[in-house]
Amino acid sequence: MPSSSTDDSPRSDRDSAFTATALPHLSTIARVATALTGDAADTEDLVQETFLRAYRHWHTFQPGSDCKSWLATICRHTFAELRRRENRSVAVDDQELESLAAARVHSTARAKGVDDMFARLDLGPAIAKAIRALEPHYRDVVLLVDVDGFSYEEVASSLEIPVGTVRSRLYRARRHLQEALLDFAIDAGYASPSYTLPPNHPGERRNA
């Protein structure tokens, strides 16, 4: 909202030009925004942001040129930017959900009596098999980070993907692996809530 107390002549010119030239395209831009977002609430946000930016950058508008196209361009750029921002926050949230999933796998493992499976069993062959079964995107990242010990950044630059993508894939891969190993331990007959492992028998195999 322009403040009336600071109204001076240039400000008024700008406001009246904006009112006469930009605002009449509001409905058109709303249709552009609807086409982009496909969602009523998002459309309103996008239209609002588009006109705010247009107003702030009004000095870059060439008088006499096509204002509708100029606004539509701002609208598209704004949409792309908002979407990028949204994807980023979704990605971060996704990573946190993978962390929660890891805790859930642990709870299941405990309920099934296999929460000490990493100490108790030689899971090497099962881990290798589970990693090979991953989709290549996941497999490569988990091999490089968890097996070979590269940093997120090193993997990001060698695979030419963003660090956030490395993390998302890595955490997802870990979840798949944990679930596969849990299934393996249960299927192999180690699961038994009532079964208590004799002490000092870490490699003991016992089938149900």
Add this chain to the structure above:
Amino acid sequence: MPDRAECEAVVRQLWPFIDGVVSETQREFIVDHLEQCEPCNSHFDFARAFLEAVHEARPHFHVGQGLNERVMAALAGAGYRA
């Protein structure tokens, strides 16, 4: 015993914490929490044991002899002498 909301906030950072990519403030907060909260601590221990097992599976991923020979042959062709 810390409350559930705090536990959830801590567990959400499980992988980043274990990988050492959280901020110093977050790290201290999580360390404090884990000292007082056995359930969370056990989740983190389980995750660490998992990662250790994955790392120890490394010998299962040696490149095939075939690839090794191919690379060496190519290097030799380029003038490399072992």
